[in-house]
Amino acid sequence: MGRRNQHSREELAGLALDAAAAIVERDGPAALSMREVARRVGYTVGALYMVFINLDDLIVRLNERTVAELALSLDAVNRKSRAPEQRLRLLTAAYLGFALLHTHRWRLVFEHRLPDGQHAPPSYRGHTAGIFKLVSENLRAILPRTEAAAIDEYAIALWAGVHGLCMLAVTGKLQAGGPASVQRLLDLLVGRFVPDPAPRSRRPQRTGSRVPV
Amino acid sequence: MGRRNQHSREELAGLALDAAAAIVERDGPAALSMREVARRVGYTVGALYMVFINLDDLIVRLNERTVAELALSLDAVNRKSRAPEQRLRLLTAAYLGFALLHTHRWRLVFEHRLPDGQHAPPSYRGHTAGIFKLVSENLRAILPRTEAAAIDEYAIALWAGVHGLCMLAVTGKLQAGGPASVQRLLDLLVGRFVPDPAPRSRRPQRTGSRVPV
DNA sequence: GCATATAATTGAACACTGATCAATTACAGG
DNA sequence: CCTGTAATTGATCAGTGTTCAATTATATGC
Numbered sequence: 001m002g003r004r005n006q007h008s009r010e011e012l013a014g015l016a017l018d019a020a021a022a023i024v025e026r027d028g029p030a031a032l033s034m035r036e037v038a039r040r041v042g043y044t045v046g047a048l049y050m051v052f053i054n055l056d057d058l059i060v061r062l063n064e065r066t067v068a069e070l071a072l073s074l075d076a077v078n079r080k081s082r083a084p085e086q087r088l089r090l091l092t093a094a095y096l097g098f099a100l101l102h103t104h105r106w107r108l109v110f111e112h113r114l115p116d117g118q119h120a121p122p123s124y125r126g127h128t129a130g131i132f133k134l135v136s137e138n139l140r141a142i143l144p145r146t147e148a149a150a151i152d153e154y155a156i157a158l159w160a161g162v163h164g165l166c167m168l169a170v171t172g173k174l175q176a177g178g179p180a181s182v183q184r185l186l187d188l189l190v191g192r193f194v195p196d197p198a199p200r201s202r203r204p205q206r207t208g209s210r211v212p213v
Numbered sequence: 214m215g216r217r218n219q220h221s222r223e224e225l226a227g228l229a230l231d232a233a234a235a236i237v238e239r240d241g242p243a244a245l246s247m248r249e250v251a252r253r254v255g256y257t258v259g260a261l262y263m264v265f266i267n268l269d270d271l272i273v274r275l276n277e278r279t280v281a282e283l284a285l286s287l288d289a290v291n292r293k294s295r296a297p298e299q300r301l302r303l304l305t306a307a308y309l310g311f312a313l314l315h316t317h318r319w320r321l322v323f324e325h326r327l328p329d330g331q332h333a334p335p336s337y338r339g340h341t342a343g344i345f346k347l348v349s350e351n352l353r354a355i356l357p358r359t360e361a362a363a364i365d366e367y368a369i370a371l372w373a374g375v376h377g378l379c380m381l382a383v384t385g386k387l388q389a390g391g392p393a394s395v396q397r398l399l400d401l402l403v404g405r406f407v408p409d410p411a412p413r414s415r416r417p418q419r420t421g422s423r424v425p426v
Numbered sequence: 427g428c429a430t431a432t433a434a435t436t437g438a439a440c441a442c443t444g445a446t447c448a449a450t451t452a453c454a455g456g
Numbered sequence: 457c458c459t460g461t462a463a464t465t466g467a468t469c470a471g472t473g474t475t476c477a478a479t480t481a482t483a484t485g486c
Contacts, residue, residue, distance in 0.1 A: 028326065034444065044465055055444065110384070111324040113241065119385060156387065157378065157398045164377020165370065171323070172332065174369065185370045192405040247473065257436055268473065436479070443472065450465070
């Protein structure tokens with residue numbers, strides 16, 4: 001049948017992304033197909049190609065949503081405390097929590113490769129930058145005497161570490177036990193990027209006090 | 214045509230894995246198919262199913278090879294120095310180098326999901342454990358007064374961080390520039406797990422940390 | 427040397443996939 | 457009511473993983 005106009009283009013795209021998210025969440029990225037999405041939204045494959053360039057495009061836009069959701073979640077968590085170090089720990093916990101809750105969708109963000117040299121849309125990078133900013137701002141609050149460029153490096157290294165830990169945890173490639181012990185490792189990582197915790201006096205020059213117990 | 218017996222089963226499997234590695238290396242994991250592998254080794258798809266259970270099995274065994282190669286490479290690099298901290302830096306450099314050199318194959322190791330609850334073969338875990346041991350041994354040499362359990366946690370956190378950094382770097386999801394700056398971040402990360410946090414130390418390292426393994 | 431059994435190998439088949447596009451259909455404007 | 461336009465379909469193409477009856481080359485027994 002021809003033109004139904006039951007849904008506008010944006011609506012159809014939205015429904016399709018909803019369906020895609022549900023499929024991925026339920027049965028993993030391998031189960032995601034144009035035909036299955038079409039089936040779920042009650043349209044035919046051809047209709048989807050009015051709204052998406054191809055499957056890659058659909059995936060990229062799904063990932064965009066996922067990253068937006070993640071950024072929103074981290075932003076909310078960041079407001080729950082005023083202490084920068086506490087905030088960092090909350091952020092890592094939220095990141096791990098999101099990865100554990102939406103494992104398939106989260107993995108799809110990082111494991112989907114778009115062909116050739118084309119890369120993700122600017123809005124995607126925007127959300128990424130937003131997350132990065134949360135980390136770097138808290139790090140700056142903790143290390144006020146460190147210059148901005150160094151803070152940025154710290155933030156990248158720290159967050160890449162958090163990400164790696166979460167990824168290995170989520171994919172079962174970590175011999176560590178449950179989520180609790182992963183959070184322990186995350187805290188350990190954060191601890192390494194933060195000056196000596198409370199009990200000891202702050203002595204940035206001497207190295208002896210940094211020996212962990 | 215029937216039985217040729219030009220190659221034994223193991224030989225055929227070896228040839229197929231060679232071909233698979235070449236395909237993945239050249240055109241990425243998406244280009245890897247049973248038919249393409251068969252074409253390259255001069256056999257038909259059916260023949261491959263004598264030697265592999267399915268495509269997943271082929272991929273797992275390819276990944277096994279990749280991890281073995283990586284473990285070998287890291288082991289070799291570890292012998293190039295006696296100073297534990299230097300060793301750690303060399304290990305990170307070698308890890309990054311491998312990821313950059315064999316990007317597609319390396320990504321396949323970490324991005325391939327095998328269905329349901331089945332997981333990688335024991336030999337795979339063996340290589341992984343071997344790599345982990347290199348890290349933890351060097352960490353123990355650096356932190357002689359730290360108990361074993363804590364060392365293990367440090368090693369996991371550190372190496373997950375290194376892994377995350379390399380993964381983000383290799384997938385272009387790091388705004389950092391070239392390999393040199395990634396290595397800077399890796400050094401920064403190692404520096405955070407090593408007593409002297411200052412990146413540039415004026416004096417040579419303390420003799421206490423030079424304890425060989 | 428020849429028949430036979432055995433194991434390797436093929437190639438066609440099935441059910442799926444992404445993607446394209448002529449044909450069809452429903453709606454809006456005149 | 458008609459007509460043009462835009463949405464939607466469904467068939468089609470080339471590709472995929474996987475299975476399996478049929479075929480064939482080799483090794484073995486006689």
